[in-house]
Amino acid sequence: MCDVTSPALVLGSTQPDGDVDWERAASKQVEVTRRSGGGGCVFLSPGAQVWLEVWLPRSDPLWVDDVAKSFFWLGDTWLRALRALGVRDVAVCPEASIGNPLARRICFAGRGPGEVLADGRKVVGLSQRRNRLGSAFHAASLLTWDPQVVLELLVDDNDQQSRASESRLLLEQAARGLGDVVTKLELEKAFLAALPG
Numbered sequence: 393m394c395d396v397t398s399p400a401l402v403l404g405s406t407q408p409d410g411d412v413d414w415e416r417a418a419s420k421q422v423e424v425t426r427r428s429g430g431g432g433c434v435f436l437s438p439g440a441q442v443w444l445e446v447w448l449p450r451s452d453p454l455w456v457d458d459v460a461k462s463f464f465w466l467g468d469t470w471l472r473a474l475r476a477l478g479v480r481d482v483a484v485c486p487e488a489s490i491g492n493p494l495a496r497r498i499c500f501a502g503r504g505p506g507e508v509l510a511d512g513r514k515v516v517g518l519s520q521r522r523n524r525l526g527s528a529f530h531a532a533s534l535l536t537w538d539p540q541v542v543l544e545l546l547v548d549d550n551d552q553q554s555r556a557s558e559s560r561l562l563l564e565q566a567a568r569g570l571g572d573v574v575t576k577l578e579l580e581k582a583f584l585a586a587l588p589g
Contacts, residue, residue, distance in 0.1 A: 393580055394443045396436045398423060401545050404431040404499070404519065411497050413547050422545060429519030429530045432499040435542045440569075442533045442579045449526035454588060460488070463506025463518050465588065466529055470508045470516045473582035477574045481511045492562040498542055500534065500567035508533075514567040533579060535571035539563030 400423040417424050436443055448454060456462040467484040474482045485503045495502025499517040508516035516533045539560050
């Protein structure tokens with residue numbers, strides 16, 4: 393479990409630096425960093441998400457060679473945790489689904505295999521980085537979701553007001569926070585309790 397102590401924009405391993413409005417990030421005192429796993433950026437701030445990393449060695453019974461299928465054990469763990477907390481209409485995404493044009497740049501705009509949805513909107517984002525020893529999985533479960541914060545930290549290819557409103561609407565429909573039904577501590581405990589074996 394990782395505790396976030398200050399706001400940060402975490403880029404995916406191959407995400408271009410050019411996606412970031414560096415001047416705005418500096419003016420808002422948002423650190424820009426990079427994770428080893430792929431995908432689009434995730435905005436983190438104190439108390440706004442459960443952020444964790446899980447190491448799975450290749451020798452573990454949960455190991456799956458197929459990269460897409462390798463996320464399902466982790467998605468199922470989140471699913472059990474959320475159901476134990478009474479979160480309704482949760483499901484594990486069976487396959488990648490871009491969702492909208494922002495998905496390449498923003499993790500919670502798209503959907504990937506094993507990621508978790510509540511009421512059809514993404515609540516858990518996953519990524520991983522593999523090497524010969526195993527996989528490092530990164531997971532974030534949103535407690536709050538404010539698309540405007542993320543959009544303000546990215547370079548807008550088309551700076552028109554109508555385009556910005558459209559992007560915000562797409563992101564509002566793509567994801568949601570769970571803070572109205574669970575606390576950070578409850579979610580962390582439920583996740584640990586749901587871990588296999």
